[in-house]
Amino acid sequence: MSENVQQRVEHRHWILIACMLAMFMAAIEVTIVATAMPTIIAELGGFSQFGWVFSIYLLTQAVCVPVYGRLADLWGRKRVFFIGTALFLLGSVLCGFANSMGWLILFRAFQGLGAGAIMPLTSTIVADVYSPKERASIQGWLSSVWGVSAIIGPLTGAWIVQHFNWALIFWVNVPIGIISMLMLARWLPPHHTEHPQRLNIAGSAWLMICVSALLVALLQAEALGYWSLAFLVLAAVTGYILLRHEQRADAPLFPLAIWRSKVIVAGNAGNLIIGAAMMGISAFLPTWIQGINGGSPLQAGSTLAMMSIGWPLASTLSGHLMLRTSYRFTGQLGAFMLIVGTALLLTLRADSSVLSAGCFAFVIGTGMGLTSTTFLVSVQNSADFHIRGICTASIMFSRMLGSALGTAIMGAVLNYNLLQRLPGQQDPVQRIMSPGQRAEIADHALDQMITQIAASLHWVFAVSVLIALLSWFVARGLPKRRPE
Template sequence: MSQNMKNQVTHRHWILVASMLAMFMAAIEVTIVATAMPTIIAELGGFSQFGWVFSIYLLTQAISVPVYGRLADLWGRKRVFFIGTGLFLTGSVLCGFAGTMGGLILFRAVQGLGAGAIMPLTSTIIADVYPPKERAAIQGWLSSVWGVAAIVGPLTGAWLVQHFNWALIFWVNVPIGLVSMLLLGRYFPESKSTGAHRLNLTGSGLLMLSASALLVALLQAQSLAGWIVGGLLLLALLAGAMLVRHERRSAMPLFPLSIWRSRVLLAGNAGNLLIGAAMMGISAFLPTWIQGIHGGTPLQAGSMLAMMSIGWPLASTLSARLMQRTSYRFTALLGSLLLIAGSGLLLTLQRESPIWHAGVFAFVIGTGMGMTSTTFLIAVQNTADFAIRGVCTASIMFSRMLGSALGTAIMGAVLNYNLLVRLPQYQDPVQQVMSHSERQHIAPAGLEIMLDQIAHSLHWVFVVSVLMAFMSLVVSRLIPARRPD
């Protein structure tokens, strides 16, 4: 934090409230929309496009995060936050007026473009107004928003679609976003880099092209033809190579060269890439175990996942005290060990295991993720200069999103390969056991075989998650063995 800004800030608590409101708005968007999607599909139709409602939001959010980070350093945090939040709220309003599934997907893209500013900018603003010793504790408060959203989102979404029009699940963001903008407009003193005000448009375009091609290939691999996926991956590789070449020659690189020269910044990005990938082992595939193997309900699956969202902010808050008493490295290593333990415990799940076991294991994984992610973020923010803090924070968020897409693709491929080898005579066996109507028509003996083989296949998915957790342990050793200054 610059001394000039430190002297201007007199209402930090209101800035924190504004940041938490913005974070809550982005966090609840995921859970509240997922709850309402069956109702939306029943009215708009287009079930075949269901996946794009979520994929397009993730795609546009991910590719815009680094751009907003650089803009925040050039134009100032407040101005860019207003641009991003305004775009997000505009998309939210338009989503409520969507009359077709195609229109909803288009407006979700607009939402995602705005959401790319909210996550990195709220963390950067907090880093600007709080000194290094306080940042970890405050980031814990921001993380707690996700735990609240994990509980409030599904309940609010279910209540709104039951008693009102589904459009309200999008419009509920508007008052929250406006209050956040008003508070930051009133209490946050604008500060920005005094360097040249230029945006690397060529680098931004190449990054968007490379990231878009990669994420579309990964997220839609199962629904696209093989040659299309291959073409997208080749395009991502070529655009990435051109980006690297351009960045080396650019006077104003999109990602500062110091990111690639600093061991801390490299470790922070690599660690969040692995955290995002490992997280998908539970977020995407644990519900399959609960509903498919155990025969649980969607509510039970959602409740077990909520345990991860509860463990995350609790550990994030605890990590602040640990960093002050020990070091960045110790806290990151402890978080990695918890992540390994929780992922390893998933391997002990059996068909007869009580559902609450999955919740306990999810909680342990959440504590590991909360501890490691917060430590990596604080270490990076405390290392980066003020002039590049925005883009460095954005790079952390981008790495986690990219890791989530990579993790989903890798683990999905592992699951599909195992199912193909173990159950070659069945087409889409997971869908058959997940669907109540289809499951009733499967012979008991055949159902037992399918459940056993699907369970073994899911175990291999959890093995991949464990391996990624071990890799985070290696990366954690690159973090400095010192306390926050």
């Protein structure tokens, strides 16, 4: 597939700023809400539904990403971006008026429906207005938004709930989204489709059912128990129906050109792996800091912040590396850093310093920044204009699916090890992480519990290493050339 020669777009810097604002708005949503959740639960109640506030947002976002990507190719980037952002802002406003946990979960679903458009379309719009050679560095700027939001989000959320009503954490998105939409309305040129097509409604429906069933089974496996098998069966059946439908459809959701390109397949496989490996850090490293080291939530958050700092720095660096070396070298260098970082986690001990854990997280973030940006740019530079939207969306979707898979796999590994090492113990991790419950455990029993939980977490980190190793082999599928 070759690059379409696009007419030079004026005011590209304003378009880039608008996209960065929109991506920041969606990226900060998860971290800012997480900080405010204790305050929200204290007022609305419904602690048992706590997990659904996050799961429903991620679920609806992931389900809609491929559909929005295809719509962007058929209807135009600007129109679909406005639809998604309007949904996101509507959900944000409604969340602030929620008077029960049930209503909050419903309105978070609306937010997710909109966020599913924002993430892939901002990257696609930027890819449209910049040349293949320029994308290498520009996508690094977009990636830096994630690092900034990961640091600003918790601090802003804590400050808002301390001085204002918690509803403001949702409403703060509204002016940012409106400014972004106004800027794109002013400077982003309209998209003209030479061969307009209708959206594949049947394919979209089967895709949504399949992805929803799969993500519910993965994200809620512990709560569902054996019922999760029923959701997996539903996902498998609808996935098979979707595959057969795509083979016969006149306008498939995923054009065959996507799967004929080794670069696009490698990019999707790479982001699936990155998403899975990332969960070994985001979900389980804070457990080590607070449970094994006896650290505070602030120390655990600071450790993760180191990964958030390494990611955007490496994303920016990846653009320069690609232009001087090749896609493959940059991707394999990132994979090497990811392997080294996850392997270093295996050296953690109960007396290891929080600084050591933070340094390891920084190395992992560096690896993720190099690999994720390289995979994205290589895919966008291999895709024609008329399928670039769905190709970019598939990259985002692969990472989300990888995160869900990684959470399920590593959670199962941890639970299995705890069951074998601490039989009969009721939720041992929660007991050592709660200061009150930890103080009630005898010293000898506490040492034994910490030792067994640490060994169980080491198995989780070992799985992260194996997943990171896969990224090295996938990166070998990238071209040995520079962006041109």
